[in-house]
Amino acid sequence: MILAIDSSIGTSVALADRDGRLLAAADEADHLSHAEVVGVLIRRVLDEAGVTAADITAVASGMGPGPFTGLRIGIAAARTFAVARGAELVPVLSHDAVAAERLLSGASGDLVVVTDARRREVAWTRYSGLTPSGAPERVDGPHLAERATFVVVGADRIDAVGVPAAALARLAALSLHGERATDPDEPVYLRAPDVTLSARKRVTQ
Amino acid sequence: MIADAPLVLGIETSCDETGIGIVRGRRLLSNRIASSMDEHARYGGVVPEVAARAHLEALVPTIEAAVAEAGVELDDLDAVAVTIGPGLAGALMVGVGAAKALAVALGKPLYAVNHLVGHVGADLLTPDADDIEYPTVALLVSGGHTSLLLVRDLVDDVALLGETIDDAAGEAFDKVARVLGLPYPGGPEIDRAALGGDPAAIRFPRGLTLPKDLERHRYDFSFSGLKTAVARWVEKREADGVPVPVADVAASFREAVVDVLVSKAIAACHDTGVPRLLLGGGVVANARLRTVAAERAAAAGIALRIPPLDLCTDNGAMIAVLAAERLRAGHPGSALDAAADSTLPVTAIQVP
Numbered sequence: 001m002i003l004a005i006d007s008s009i010g011t012s013v014a015l016a017d018r019d020g021r022l023l024a025a026a027d028e029a030d031h032l033s034h035a036e037v038v039g040v041l042i043r044r045v046l047d048e049a050g051v052t053a054a055d056i057t058a059v060a061s062g063m064g065p066g067p068f069t070g071l072r073i074g075i076a077a078a079r080t081f082a083v084a085r086g087a088e089l090v091p092v093l094s095h096d097a098v099a100a101e102r103l104l105s106g107a108s109g110d111l112v113v114v115t116d117a118r119r120r121e122v123a124w125t126r127y128s129g130l131t132p133s134g135a136p137e138r139v140d141g142p143h144l145a146e147r148a149t150f151v152v153v154g155a156d157r158i159d160a161v162g163v164p165a166a167a168l169a170r171l172a173a174l175s176l177h178g179e180r181a182t183d184p185d186e187p188v189y190l191r192a193p194d195v196t197l198s199a200r201k202r203v204t205q
Numbered sequence: 206m207i208a209d210a211p212l213v214l215g216i217e218t219s220c221d222e223t224g225i226g227i228v229r230g231r232r233l234l235s236n237r238i239a240s241s242m243d244e245h246a247r248y249g250g251v252v253p254e255v256a257a258r259a260h261l262e263a264l265v266p267t268i269e270a271a272v273a274e275a276g277v278e279l280d281d282l283d284a285v286a287v288t289i290g291p292g293l294a295g296a297l298m299v300g301v302g303a304a305k306a307l308a309v310a311l312g313k314p315l316y317a318v319n320h321l322v323g324h325v326g327a328d329l330l331t332p333d334a335d336d337i338e339y340p341t342v343a344l345l346v347s348g349g350h351t352s353l354l355l356v357r358d359l360v361d362d363v364a365l366l367g368e369t370i371d372d373a374a375g376e377a378f379d380k381v382a383r384v385l386g387l388p389y390p391g392g393p394e395i396d397r398a399a400l401g402g403d404p405a406a407i408r409f410p411r412g413l414t415l416p417k418d419l420e421r422h423r424y425d426f427s428f429s430g431l432k433t434a435v436a437r438w439v440e441k442r443e444a445d446g447v448p449v450p451v452a453d454v455a456a457s458f459r460e461a462v463v464d465v466l467v468s469k470a471i472a473a474c475h476d477t478g479v480p481r482l483l484l485g486g487g488v489v490a491n492a493r494l495r496t497v498a499a500e501r502a503a504a505a506g507i508a509l510r511i512p513p514l515d516l517c518t519d520n521g522a523m524i525a526v527l528a529a530e531r532l533r534a535g536h537p538g539s540a541l542d543a544a545a546d547s548t549l550p551v552t553a554i555q556v557p
């Protein structure tokens with residue numbers, strides 16, 4: 001069974017079978033409480049589906065893009081859960097899950113997934129429909145852009161307010177079956193860390 | 206069996222060390238630490254976002270290394286322990302997220318415990334040491350904290366006597382090192398620079414030791430004035446075109462820090478009638494601090510305890526052993542929705 005965890009916007013957790021069929025899902029929309037809720041949500045989907053942690057053979061991890069502090073918590077949880085259960089870790093770009101959900105529910109043509117990147121910027125990824133196996137075809141991104149001036153041309157724009165972990169699990173299932181390339185196991189920060197460099201003083205030695 | 210010597214894995218990510226430790230009761234099985242210190246060097250201090258990113262990268266490899274070193278299986282654990290505060294919020298949350306997932310994955314209780322009290326608990330892991338006697342005064346000094354505690358019982362009765370009202374002592378070392386053109390981290394650099402220097406060459410101020418300050422801040426510390434005094438002193442020499450005697454400045458600065466740390470700790474022992482003092486935190490690596498503490502404690506008839514240095518710096522084993530003690534004493538695990546608290550008070554040994 002596949003456990004999927006994403007904390008790139010709110011926190012969403014889903015449990016699916018090996019073919020990606022949804023068994024249970026739990027979400028918390030609040031985008032500041034990832035560290036509080038992640039354990040509770042994992043336990044909830046296990047309980048709801050009536051399975052034990054030992055039944056998990058793969059963990060799908062939403063890799064972002066997303067605000068750093070929250071994003072890391074889901075990835076830390078996914079990686080650790082996978083190690084604890086000897087399960088396979090399947091990193092998935094979070095925007096792919098948003099696109100997959102939209103495309104699998106009937107949308108067609110090009111679309112652009114847009115999420116809040118704070119500091120008056122958005123993160124965006126462009127897709128050109130589904131691959132034959134049912135994964136969204138990523139053609140550009142993820143990138144950052146200025147919110148005020150960012151315009152989408154020739155594609156549907158989806159301003160996502162959450163990442164569906166159910167879709168994350170479905171994409172992970174495709175990866176596990178060799179029908180979708182796995183994303184790198186690296187958080188997608190899209191920004192260098194903030195630092196304040198301090199000036200060095202010169203002193204005669 | 207569990208009641209006597211629970212097998213606990215502890216996760217520590219409150220500052221710049223990713224620490225994973227495994228204990229069986231009070232026996233240390235492994236203590237693995239991945240530090241992001243080198244990444245902070247060019248900034249002259251811990252950069253929270255850099256530290257948090259490094260925690261995420263180091264977490265799983267460090268867990269795997271600790272488990273391998275301990276020769277146990279994760280499924281054998283009786284509990285998962287984690288530092289829930291105090292510390293850098295973003296850094297703490299990486300460990301908290303991981304610990305919760307680990308606890309649920311293993312079906313084991315989560316013990317979300319206090320970093321500072323963990324430093325006191327580190328003493329229990331000292332090989333072949335006698336049991337810690339209570340109450341004890343504890344002086345915990347690092348780059349992130351400078352606190353004086355009265356520990357009546359490690360498991361359920363710890364009080365704060367005082368703490369720094371501005372910089373931590375370790376931070377003062379870093380800042381003064383920068384004033385002297387020395388690299389980060391400042392502690393070992395100041396030590397090296399102080400070799401052959403005269404600790405009495407310059408009388409730098411001892412923060413919060415004047416009678417008027419002692420009324421309100423008897424056990425509190427302040428190091429920002431000291432740092433400024435050193436910077437002014439150096440600037441004055443430079444402005445006058447006189448060479449700066451780096452060894453004397455380093456030795457005199459270090460003496461001011463050590464003097465005020467040890468004086469206040471010994472005073473706390475006197476005032477509380479507790480003839481026991483425990484040191485903890487990364488600054489304990491400073492040999493001058495250990496020497497002065499040993500001399501003055503001996504002169505005052507105070508028993509001084511200093512855990513091995515790799516247990517004084519931030520580590521996961523101290524978090525694991527504190528949780529093991531709580532578990533042994535019958536305290537249940539923490540709620541799965543426990544929130545990281547960057548300013549967790551020492552009285553909160555474990556969050557419910």
Ligand SMILES: [Zn+2]
Pocket residue numbers: 320324347349350486487518519
């Ligand atoms: Zn510490």
